[in-house]
Each structure stands twice: as C-alpha cells, then as structure tokens.
Amino acid sequence: MSKLNKIPRKSTWVDMTAFVDVSFLILSFFMLATKFKPPEIVQVQNPKSVSSENQPENDVFKVSFDKDGKVFISFSPDKEAQDKAQQTAEVLSRQKGLNLTPAQISTFKKFSIGGIGVPVEKLPGLLNLTDDEFKNFKQPGIPVQDSLNNQLNDYINALLTATGGRKPENVMLNGDNGTKYPYFKNVLAAFKKNGIFSFKLITALEGIPEGTPLYKTHNTKK
Amino acid sequence: MGADVSAPDSGGHKKGPGVKKQARKDTRVDMTPMVDLGFLLITFFVFTTTMSTPKAFNLKVPDDSAKDEEKNEAKASGAFTILLSKDNHVYFYEGQLLPDGSNFKSSNTKDIRTELLRKKANTPVKDLVVIIKPNELSSYKNVVDMLDEMQIAEIKKYAIVDIDPGENKLIQITEGSAATTPAQK
Numbered sequence: 001m002s003k004l005n006k007i008p009r010k011s012t013w014v015d016m017t018a019f020v021d022v023s024f025l026i027l028s029f030f031m032l033a034t035k036f037k038p039p040e041i042v043q044v045q046n047p048k049s050v051s052s053e054n055q056p057e058n059d060v061f062k063v064s065f066d067k068d069g070k071v072f073i074s075f076s077p078d079k080e081a082q083d084k085a086q087q088t089a090e091v092l093s094r095q096k097g098l099n100l101t102p103a104q105i106s107t108f109k110k111f112s113i114g115g116i117g118v119p120v121e122k123l124p125g126l127l128n129l130t131d132d133e134f135k136n137f138k139q140p141g142i143p144v145q146d147s148l149n150n151q152l153n154d155y156i157n158a159l160l161t162a163t164g165g166r167k168p169e170n171v172m173l174n175g176d177n178g179t180k181y182p183y184f185k186n187v188l189a190a191f192k193k194n195g196i197f198s199f200k201l202i203t204a205l206e207g208i209p210e211g212t213p214l215y216k217t218h219n220t221k222k
Numbered sequence: 223m224g225a226d227v228s229a230p231d232s233g234g235h236k237k238g239p240g241v242k243k244q245a246r247k248d249t250r251v252d253m254t255p256m257v258d259l260g261f262l263l264i265t266f267f268v269f270t271t272t273m274s275t276p277k278a279f280n281l282k283v284p285d286d287s288a289k290d291e292e293k294n295e296a297k298a299s300g301a302f303t304i305l306l307s308k309d310n311h312v313y314f315y316e317g318q319l320l321p322d323g324s325n326f327k328s329s330n331t332k333d334i335r336t337e338l339l340r341k342k343a344n345t346p347v348k349d350l351v352v353i354i355k356p357n358e359l360s361s362y363k364n365v366v367d368m369l370d371e372m373q374i375a376e377i378k379k380y381a382i383v384d385i386d387p388g389e390n391k392l393i394q395i396t397e398g399s400a401a402t403t404p405a406q407k
Contacts, residue, residue, distance in 0.1 A: 016253040023260040030267035046276060047366040050373055055278040065362075172278070177363035181306070181356040184365060185384075188283060197285060200278035201366060212335070213342075213376040 041115035041139070042072045044176040048206035050214065055202060059084075061159065061168040062202075063152065063187055064115060067178035070141025071187060072117035073155055075109075085112045087162030088155070095158060096120050100127065117141045120154050144186040152190040160194055167196055174202045281369065284381070300349025302341045304334065304368060305385065307393050308359035316341065323392050331367060338375045352380040357390050 042064040060076035061084070075085040089108040093100035098120070100108070104127040108116070111127070117139040118126045129137055144152050159168065171191070175184060191199070208215045298317045305313040312329045314337060319326060329337060342350060354368050365382065372380045 013250070016257055020253055020257055020260065023257060023264060027260055027264045027267065030264060030271055034267050034271040047363040047370075049277065049279045049366060049370040051277050051279040051370075053278045053280070055276050173281075175362040175366075177361060179362040180358065181360045181362065181365060182358045184362045192283065192285070195285075197283050199281045199283075201281055201369075202276045203279045203366065203370075205277050206370075209335075209374060212339070212374045214374045217376065 041074075041135075042066050042070075042117070042174070044174055045178070046174065046202050046204050047177050049201070049203035050206055050208045051203060052205060055172065055200065056170045059169045060172055061170065062172040062174055064174040065176065065179050065183050065187060066141075067176040068141075069144075069179060069183040070117055070139070071144050071152055071183070072115035072139065072141065073112070073152070074115040075112040077113045082109050082112075084159065084163060084168065085109045088159045091162045092120065092123070092155070092158040095161075096154070098124055100124060104128070115139075119143055120151050144183065144190065150186060150190050150193075152187060153193055156190055156194045156196070170200060171196055171198070172200045172202055279366070279369070300345045301351055301353060302338065303353045303355060305389055305393060306354070306356040306360035306364045306368065307397065308357075310364060311393075311397065312364075313393060313396065319389065319392075326392055326396075328396060331364075334368075335371055335375065338371060338377065342375055342377060347378075350377060350379060352377050354380060354382045355385040355389065356382070357385045357393065 044064060044066055058076060058078045059080045061081065062074045062076070064072045064074065066072075075081040086105055086109050089100060089105045092098065093105070100123075104124060107127045108123075110131075111134055114134075116123075116126070119140070119142065122140075126134075126137070126139070142152050142155065144150050160166075173184075173187065191197070208218055301317055303315050303319070305315075307313065310331050312331055312334050314327055314329055314334065315325045317325070338352070352372060354365065356365050369380075
C-alpha cells in the first residue's frame with residue numbers, strides 16, 4: 001500500500017486553450033457564413049442538375065409545386081418584387097371583384113414571401129389570418145388540374161397586367177422530385193398562355209460525370 | 223494600519239515581507255464551460271446554415287401557338303425519342319416507332335446516357351433532335367434528369383412533347399410483361 005502511494009500523481013488538468021481557439025474559429029466561420037433559411041411554407045426536395053449558375057435573389061417570381069401537386073406562388077422580399085406583389089393583388093382584386101382592403105393587400109405582400117397557394121376566391125379569407133395562423137394554415141394550393149380552371153393563369157395574368165405586359169425578370173420554378181409530370185405540364189401551360197417561355201428551374205448542384213461531352217468542354221475552357 | 227508603520231517606504235521597489243507572502247494565484251481558468259458553450263453554438267450554426275445554395279437551370283420552351291408551317295419538322299433519321307414512365311422507367315426508340323414496336327427498347331436512367339452519346343456520334347449535328355415524352359406517371363425529377371442529360375451530352379435540340387396513346391400502351395404492355403418476369407431486372 002505504501003509503495004503504491006509513492007507513484008507520483010499526475011495532474012488531470014488539460015490545457016484547453018488550443019481547443020477553445022479552434023472551436024471559436026469554427027464558430028466564427030459558421031456565424032459569418034450562415035444565411036438563415038427563409039421561412040418555407042412549401043416543402044420541396046429539388047432535383048439535381050449539372051447547372052452551376054447561382055439563382056438570382058432579386059426581383060424573383062417563383063412558382064413552387066410540392067410532391068402532392070399543390071401549387072404556390074411567391075415573390076422575393078426585395079422592394080422591386082414586393083411592388084409587383086402589391087400591384088398584382090390590386091389587379092387581381094379588380095379583375096375578380098374581390099374588393100381587397102389596403103390592409104389585405106399589404107398582408108398579401110407579406111404572405112407572398114413565404115408562398116400563397118389558395119384559389120382566387122379564397123384569397124380574402126387567407127388575407128384575414130394573422131401571421132401565426134398563416135404559418136399553421138394548410139393551404140390547398142392553386143388549382144391547375146384542368147385547363148378550364150387553371151387559376152395559376154389568373155395569377156400570372158394579373159401579374160402581367162400589373163407590370164404593363166413586361167415579363168418578370170426571373171421566373172423560377174421550384175418543383176419537388178416526386179411531383180407528377182402533369183402538374184409540371186399544367187404549370188408550364190399557364191405560363192405559355194401568358195407568353196412566358198423562359199424559366200429558371202431551381203436545382204441542387206451535381207458534379208459533371210467524367211468522360212461526357214460537357215465534361216470535356218468544361219475542362220478545356222479552364 | 224500596522225503594515226504602514228513597519229514599512230514606511232513600501233511605495234518603492236523594496237518590497238516588504240508582507241507583499242512577498244501573498245499567495246500566487248494560479249492564472250489558469252477552467253475553460254470547460256466556455257468550450258461547452260462554444261460547441262453548442264457551433265452545432266446550432268451547423269444545423270441552421272444552408273451550405274448548398276440552390277442553382278438555377280435555364281429552360282426555354284417553344285411557343286405552342288406557332289403556326290404549323292413555322293414548326294420545325296424533325297428528320298426521322300435524326301430523331302431519338304425518350305419515353306418516361308413510373309418508377310424511373312425509361313424507354314426509347316430511334317427514328318419513327320415501327321408499327322410492330324420492334325425498335326422500342328427499354329433502358330434506365332443511367333444507360334440512357336450511353337445510348338444518347340452513341341446516337342450523337344452517329345448522327346449529323348443538324349439532324350439530331352431528342353424528343354422527351356413523359357407520361358402522366360413519371361415525376362418532375364425524371365423530366366429534369368433528362369433535361370440534365372441533354373446538357374451533359376451537349377445536345378442542342380430537344381423538346382418535351384406529350385405522349386401518344388399508342389406509345390403509352392406499349393409502355394403498359396412492357397411493364398406488364400416485366401412484372402410477370404421479375405428476373406429481367
């Protein structure tokens with residue numbers, strides 16, 4: 001027993017300074033690099049593509065469709081797009097006789113950042129909700145199923161009327177992997193009907209497969 | 223009070239005995255809570271951050287209302303038609319579909335690339351046109367994947383066209399037979 005006690009006790013204290021240095025370096029990196037996810041009303045899993053073009057942030061009119069085929073429209077939060085959202089709501093109110101109040105129109109602007117997905121006639125009801133109610137409200141989606149009642153057409157038509165026929169700069173389609181093709185076709189049909197033929201599909205980045213023609217041109221360009 | 227009397231010039235460099243005796247405090251601080259907090263914040267930012275920023279894939283579609291004579295007629299020899307169906311099934315045929323369906327072939331999302339590249343190598347550039355025909359059971363992902371294949375193979379002319387009932391029937395027959403012979407997979 002006495003021999004055992006003679007073994008010198010090493011201190012268990014570890015110098016953590018280096019550890020703290022590294023951890024705070026990583027912390028500051030993430031704090032600066034982070035960009036908070038915008039509140040997503042529509043849950044989508046984007047397909048992948050080799051396109052490496054960054055998606056535009058300003059003046060965006062986005063149509064999203066989730067895996068059940070629910071269609072939503074949204075405007076980006078910058079001023080230009082928000083002005084268009086306001087004009088769209090005003091035109092829509094006039095065209096469809098919704099009689100939206102100025103308060104409802106400003107709510108339309110606010111909700112349009114997250115996504116609006118109700119048939120036109122249900123719009124006034126949606127715009128009476130508070131922010132919290134809106135977050136929990138299950139929107140049915142804009143009906144696009146048949147060509148007779150393709151209400152996305154009404155929304156796009158109102159947008160084009162509001163801008164005096166000038167096409168929006170960035171029309172984005174935000175689709176889910178699992179959406180069935182007919183919904184996509186009907187969304188395209190609504191745009192085509194209004195003379196919009198150029199889109200940007202939102203996709204996730206994927207590497208270019210080796211040995212393909214695109215791979216070769218990509219590497220010779222560098 | 224007593225210290226003042228015993229050491230009258232304690233303000234100088236000559237230190238009094240009382241000062242020397244003051245116990246040296248260990249300057250090391252226990253950093254464990256700080257590390258804890260640091261890593262908590264790191265995990266928070268790691269989970270909230272969106273690293274992979276979404277990309278934009280440009281798509282231009284033709285105007286359907288164009289008059290018939292303005293439409294581009296595809297040369298049958300350079301046409302390559304891809305049919306998309308449920309569960310990522312891919313079928314294709316070259317040129318025109320023969321009445322007996324003998325040039326109707328089954329493929330998958332991976333093998334279609336080699337078929338496309340083979341077709342591209344054997345066809346003059348101006349004649350080559352790929353027609354993508356998704357049926358109502360195929361998904362948005364299938365369509366985007368095929369558009370992506372066009373980018374990968376650098377095929378300039380391609381179109382998304384509605385499927386013919388005859389072609390759809392052929393797919394159904396093929397899928398029906400595939401279901402009875404699962405060894406094919």
